Amino acid sequence: MALDTAPVRVGILGMGTVGQGTVRVLQRNADEIRRRVGRELRICHAAVRKPERLHGLELDARVSADPWAVVRDPDIDVVVEVMGGIDPARALTLAALESGKHVVTANKALLALHGNEIFAAAQARGLMVAFEAAVAGAIPIVKTIREGLAGNRIQSLMGIINGTSNYILTQMYRESWDFERALAAAQELGYAEADPSLDVDGGDAAHKITLMASVAFGIPVDFAHCHVEGIRHLQRQDVAFAAELGYRIKLLGITRRCDDGVELRVHPTLIPASHLLASVEGPFNAILVHSDAAGQSICYGRGAGGDPTASAVVADLVDVARTMTADPSNRVPHLAFQADALTALPLLPMAAVESAYYLRIEAANRPGVLAQVAAVLAAHGVSIEALIQRERLGAETVPIVLVLHRCREADLDAALVQMAQLPVIGGEVLRLRIENIDQQG
Amino acid sequence: MALDTAPVRVGILGMGTVGQGTVRVLQRNADEIRRRVGRELRICHAAVRKPERLHGLELDARVSADPWAVVRDPDIDVVVEVMGGIDPARALTLAALESGKHVVTANKALLALHGNEIFAAAQARGLMVAFEAAVAGAIPIVKTIREGLAGNRIQSLMGIINGTSNYILTQMYRESWDFERALAAAQELGYAEADPSLDVDGGDAAHKITLMASVAFGIPVDFAHCHVEGIRHLQRQDVAFAAELGYRIKLLGITRRCDDGVELRVHPTLIPASHLLASVEGPFNAILVHSDAAGQSICYGRGAGGDPTASAVVADLVDVARTMTADPSNRVPHLAFQADALTALPLLPMAAVESAYYLRIEAANRPGVLAQVAAVLAAHGVSIEALIQRERLGAETVPIVLVLHRCREADLDAALVQMAQLPVIGGEVLRLRIENIDQQG
Numbered sequence: 056m057a058l059d060t061a062p063v064r065v066g067i068l069g070m071g072t073v074g075q076g077t078v079r080v081l082q083r084n085a086d087e088i089r090r091r092v093g094r095e096l097r098i099c100h101a102a103v104r105k106p107e108r109l110h111g112l113e114l115d116a117r118v119s120a121d122p123w124a125v126v127r128d129p130d131i132d133v134v135v136e137v138m139g140g141i142d143p144a145r146a147l148t149l150a151a152l153e154s155g156k157h158v159v160t161a162n163k164a165l166l167a168l169h170g171n172e173i174f175a176a177a178q179a180r181g182l183m184v185a186f187e188a189a190v191a192g193a194i195p196i197v198k199t200i201r202e203g204l205a206g207n208r209i210q211s212l213m214g215i216i217n218g219t220s221n222y223i224l225t226q227m228y229r230e231s232w233d234f235e236r237a238l239a240a241a242q243e244l245g246y247a248e249a250d251p252s253l254d255v256d257g258g259d260a261a262h263k264i265t266l267m268a269s270v271a272f273g274i275p276v277d278f279a280h281c282h283v284e285g286i287r288h289l290q291r292q293d294v295a296f297a298a299e300l301g302y303r304i305k306l307l308g309i310t311r312r313c314d315d316g317v318e319l320r321v322h323p324t325l326i327p328a329s330h331l332l333a334s335v336e337g338p339f340n341a342i343l344v345h346s347d348a349a350g351q352s353i354c355y356g357r358g359a360g361g362d363p364t365a366s367a368v369v370a371d372l373v374d375v376a377r378t379m380t381a382d383p384s385n386r387v388p389h390l391a392f393q394a395d396a397l398t399a400l401p402l403l404p405m406a407a408v409e410s411a412y413y414l415r416i417e418a419a420n421r422p423g424v425l426a427q428v429a430a431v432l433a434a435h436g437v438s439i440e441a442l443i444q445r446e447r448l449g450a451e452t453v454p455i456v457l458v459l460h461r462c463r464e465a466d467l468d469a470a471l472v473q474m475a476q477l478p479v480i481g482g483e484v485l486r487l488r489i490e491n492i493d494q495q496g
Numbered sequence: 497m498a499l500d501t502a503p504v505r506v507g508i509l510g511m512g513t514v515g516q517g518t519v520r521v522l523q524r525n526a527d528e529i530r531r532r533v534g535r536e537l538r539i540c541h542a543a544v545r546k547p548e549r550l551h552g553l554e555l556d557a558r559v560s561a562d563p564w565a566v567v568r569d570p571d572i573d574v575v576v577e578v579m580g581g582i583d584p585a586r587a588l589t590l591a592a593l594e595s596g597k598h599v600v601t602a603n604k605a606l607l608a609l610h611g612n613e614i615f616a617a618a619q620a621r622g623l624m625v626a627f628e629a630a631v632a633g634a635i636p637i638v639k640t641i642r643e644g645l646a647g648n649r650i651q652s653l654m655g656i657i658n659g660t661s662n663y664i665l666t667q668m669y670r671e672s673w674d675f676e677r678a679l680a681a682a683q684e685l686g687y688a689e690a691d692p693s694l695d696v697d698g699g700d701a702a703h704k705i706t707l708m709a710s711v712a713f714g715i716p717v718d719f720a721h722c723h724v725e726g727i728r729h730l731q732r733q734d735v736a737f738a739a740e741l742g743y744r745i746k747l748l749g750i751t752r753r754c755d756d757g758v759e760l761r762v763h764p765t766l767i768p769a770s771h772l773l774a775s776v777e778g779p780f781n782a783i784l785v786h787s788d789a790a791g792q793s794i795c796y797g798r799g800a801g802g803d804p805t806a807s808a809v810v811a812d813l814v815d816v817a818r819t820m821t822a823d824p825s826n827r828v829p830h831l832a833f834q835a836d837a838l839t840a841l842p843l844l845p846m847a848a849v850e851s852a853y854y855l856r857i858e859a860a861n862r863p864g865v866l867a868q869v870a871a872v873l874a875a876h877g878v879s880i881e882a883l884i885q886r887e888r889l890g891a892e893t894v895p896i897v898l899v900l901h902r903c904r905e906a907d908l909d910a911a912l913v914q915m916a917q918l919p920v921i922g923g924e925v926l927r928l929r930i931e932n933i934d935q936q937g
Contacts, residue, residue: 380823
């Protein structure tokens with residue numbers, strides 16, 4: 056039982072926030088990590104485009120400007136890819152695997168788009184690709200789904216998995232700000248990038264829920280079929296109407312196993328204000344998992360940032376260090392299920408999804424409008440659960456807010472097409488989905 | 497890379513709620529589990545005292561009334577101990593290890609009291625003792641601390657880890673019931689045993705926080721030094737006063753790393769009503785972890801019951817199945833840290849703990865009482881942050897409720913001794929601790 060106590064030799068690609076965080080955490084907690092793993096995790100080679108990023112890190116490692124030097128370094132066991140982007144990250148990752156190195160990555164976009172190719176390359180060579188850091192920062196949700204709930208048939212995941220949009224929605228609710236003001240504040244705090252589209256248009260959350268769906272259900276990664284809506288079109292009044300109806304609006308990534316396939320979608324969603332998820336505020340993330348034996352589980356924590364993401368990178372490095380000498384076939388599979396046991400369940404089009412809905416309709420300010428709207432909905436089998444209609448003296452249009460019972464989205468789509476043709480409807484109808492999750496579920 | 501596809505042969509001791517749940521989950525999710533692990537987890541031998549418990553389970557296994565038959569069965573790889581109690585569970589567990597079998601156990605009392613002996617026996621033989629099911633049912637908190645946060649220096653854990661007492665406190669708050677009525681309701685719902693003392697007096701939570709402290713800090717198991725207070729002495733009015741002051745009362749297991757040792761304690765605790773933990777209601781459990789890189793993390797889920805606990809048992813079986821062929825020295829250590837790297841940090845006596853406090857003092861209904869109380873506190877360097885004092889016309893005594901700033905418990909102890917000697921104080925003073933946790937922390 057002699058433990059292989061040689062250091063694990065780590066190469067790292069990228070020295071931005073997460074790369075620096077990884078170096079800092081490995082240095083600060085070196086003793087604690089060695090007590091756990093029985094050996095050192097040593098960064099031996101770092102690829103850094105801007106050498107000034109190493110200032111203050113006291114990194115005792117070879118430094119290259121060229122990331123290919125790290126990938127080709129024969130004295131490296133594991134490559135940590137925290138440079139982001141698709142090119143050259145994809146080629147570098149494949150080359151690292153080609154040369155027999157395990158990979159730890161925080162690159163959600165890369166895996167959501169090219170995961171199947173990367174996992175297949177790793178599988179062929181008996182190598183690990185660990186990606187806890189790609190999903191929800193410090194929250195060990197990949198491990199929880201993949202291992203902690205391994206005895207379960209997982210039914211659904213619902214996650215607040217983009218901190219920037221969650222901060223914006225929190226401020227729109229708490230401070231009654233409009234979207235633009237909340238976005239500006241997020242940018243000032245450093246939560247949002249100068250180009251915030253990946254965050255507020257849902258792409259980042261979609262990358263993450265795509266990866267989680269694969270791990271939960273044992274399906275190949277299929278980002279192309281993820282339905283994505285962001286939060287740009289939400290108005291302050293929608294947040295207020297939702298609150299009045301007992302809901303909060305959150306940008307959720309949702310994936311659910313149904314009889315005829317898997318739902319995979321990101322969109323702003325009304326959830327009951329009394330549910331724990333509704334209280335997840337600011338830059339925090341949380342993922343709600345429904346599974347058959349465990350019931351309802353929630354994991355909550357910091358979803359981004361240097362140190363929290365580094366927490367996940369290092370946890371993956373520890374896992375790799377522990378299993379790199381093991382028989383590859385007995386390791387935890389990349390996507391939680393054995394590579395030959397993945398099943399390509401169909402991803403359902405949105406038209407096939409069933410949901411409850413929130414509608415905000417800008418309608419002419421005169422009697423009888425609601426009756427016309429209700430008639431169109433009824434004609435498509437869609438029924439109304441609640442409504443808010445406000446007098447607005449002298450205004451040309453007023454908002455009508457409806458909460459609809461569960462129906463097939465195709466039926467509502469058809470109703471909305473017909474509704475748009477009503478002369479009393481002015482402008483677009485805002486349609487949001489509602490998830491009536493029950494905290495005791 | 498040929499996968500060893502022979503079934504993992506499981507023996508199970510006990511067929512109560514958790515044993516039956518384990519059989520049901522393994523049967524129901526057999527396909528899902530095989531897709532994950534690549535091999536079958538097969539119950540081959542079950543020890544059942546009451547054979548009628550097998551009705552309806554269709555268990556295709558050898559059945560023995562004598563648990564020793566399972567432990568001595570040479571055709572068993574892993575023993576699942578879900579019988580509970582110390583004797584004969586301790587002897588059976590040691591015997592299973594002695595005969596080269598891995599152990600998966602849900603027995604928190606056994607490990608809290610005899611864990612060091614059991615882990616040492618396992619270590620000597622290169623065997624696993626997995627105990628996710630012993631702590632917080634379906635919540636994979638052991639895995640989260642041990643692996644998911646392996647890169648962190650963990651600072652503290654705070655957990656709602658006893659569902660029965662949490663249900664009682666929830667009802668005392670929501671329905672304004674007194675303790676006895678809420679306990680009776682818990683017993684009617686099957687949450688509480690006929691003898692509820694292990695739940696309401698804190699022993700069960702103490703077993704769990706003791707185990708979690710070891711895994712978080714790498715210290716030997718030391719239940720004897722865990723400070724334990726239950727919730728029997730709480731009155732309806734305390735729950736109401738706490739709410740008025742912006743707090744909820746929860747029975748928390750707390751462990752924290754300090755400069756001079758480790759705090760380990762279970763007691764009713766006031767926490768801010770706005771914190772997510774305060775919204776954990778009924779039979780649910782949640783554990784808040786503070787660590788240096790991840791920051792604040794929370795895991796939430798069902799803390800007990802057949803299926804949720806079975807979820808943890810099966811997850812442990814999956815882990816064992818994956819690593820039973822691995823070099824033992826590269827496996828995740830029993831207590832998260834290498835056996836030779838455990839450090840017996842001193843467990844601090846309560847007198848050395850620093851906390852904020854809630855005091856309810858039954859005092860004579862006359863002027864000047866508060867001044868006397870404040871003077872005693874001030875003399876010991878304890879200062880008052882807030883207070884509630886109510887007129888009660890004609891009453892002989894009135895409650896005075898004080899919120900105290902953080903101080904050393906020894907100082908407050910001394911003040912309370914002196915306070916008890918004041919003629920104006922009638923009866924005991926209730927002292928509860930306050931944790932001013934910040935959700936953004």
